[in-house]
Amino acid sequence: MNGWRLLGSLTVLLGVLVVILGSSHGWDVEGLRLAIRATARTSLLLFALAFTAGPLLQLAPNEGTRWLRRNRRYLGLAFAISHFVHLGVIVVLALTDRALFWTLTNLNTVVLAGAAYLFIAAMAVTSFDRTAAWLGPRRWRLLHLVGGWYIWVSFAVAVGKRVPLDAFYWPMAVVVVAIAAVRLVAMRRRSRRQVQVAG
Numbered sequence: 001m002n003g004w005r006l007l008g009s010l011t012v013l014l015g016v017l018v019v020i021l022g023s024s025h026g027w028d029v030e031g032l033r034l035a036i037r038a039t040a041r042t043s044l045l046l047f048a049l050a051f052t053a054g055p056l057l058q059l060a061p062n063e064g065t066r067w068l069r070r071n072r073r074y075l076g077l078a079f080a081i082s083h084f085v086h087l088g089v090i091v092v093l094a095l096t097d098r099a100l101f102w103t104l105t106n107l108n109t110v111v112l113a114g115a116a117y118l119f120i121a122a123m124a125v126t127s128f129d130r131t132a133a134w135l136g137p138r139r140w141r142l143l144h145l146v147g148g149w150y151i152w153v154s155f156a157v158a159v160g161k162r163v164p165l166d167a168f169y170w171p172m173a174v175v176v177v178a179i180a181a182v183r184l185v186a187m188r189r190r191s192r193r194q195v196q197v198a199g
């Protein structure tokens with residue numbers, strides 16, 4: 001499956017998941033918290049695939065990594081949808097139980113993690129041929145480079161602060177570290193190759 005059909009299927013799956021989790025507790029705060037955590041995890045998975053699509057094809061060209069690179073845009077858009085659902089359920093939780101909301105998060109997170117949403121929105125909007133052309137290739141690369149790493153830092157903080165509390169978060173921490181390693185190794189290989197060519 002590829003392209004818009006892939007995005008459509010992932011969006012439906014996400015919707016079904018949120019409805020099952022939310023309604024499993026009658027949409028009370030426990031159900032909302034389940035949905036918030038689940039959408040953070042689907043977001044991490046989709047972000048990891050989009051964030052490493054180019055480098056994985058560079059490092060290991062095969063049918064799988066070609067599929068990943070071909071569908072990077074749709075995986076990125078699926079991440080944006082998943083994470084705006086994360087935000088939407090968080091807003092419902094804040095309206096349902098404000099005191100609980102402020103025990104689960106703080107103003108720093110709202111400001112710094114909130115800024116991640118500005119990047120997610122800008123990257124999603126510029127994921128189309130017309131808007132990417134309007135922005136121009138140099139600014140597009142800069143936005144997706146800085147935005148991509150800002151979102152990575154947001155995941156590293158959100159997962160990192162939970163690792164000492166629960167071993168459940170170790171696999172998520174391994175994913176966060178592994179995707180950074182893939183990007184950095186590919187970047188290093190590219191710059192070495194450029195030096196050789198220039199040389």
Ligand code: HEM
Pocket residue numbers: 033034036037038040041044086090104105109110111113114116117151154155158159
């Ligand atoms: C306005 C911004 C945000 C707010 C207010 C917020 C709030 C929350 C809350 C309250 C939880 C805990 C839910 C619970 O345990 O019941 C949570 C979990 C989480 N959030 Fe967010 N979040 C925000 C943005 C982000 C961003 C930008 C990222 C990463 C890019 C992120 C990643 C996560 C992760 C990884 C978890 C842990 C999920 C789990 O337990 O598996 N959040 N968030």
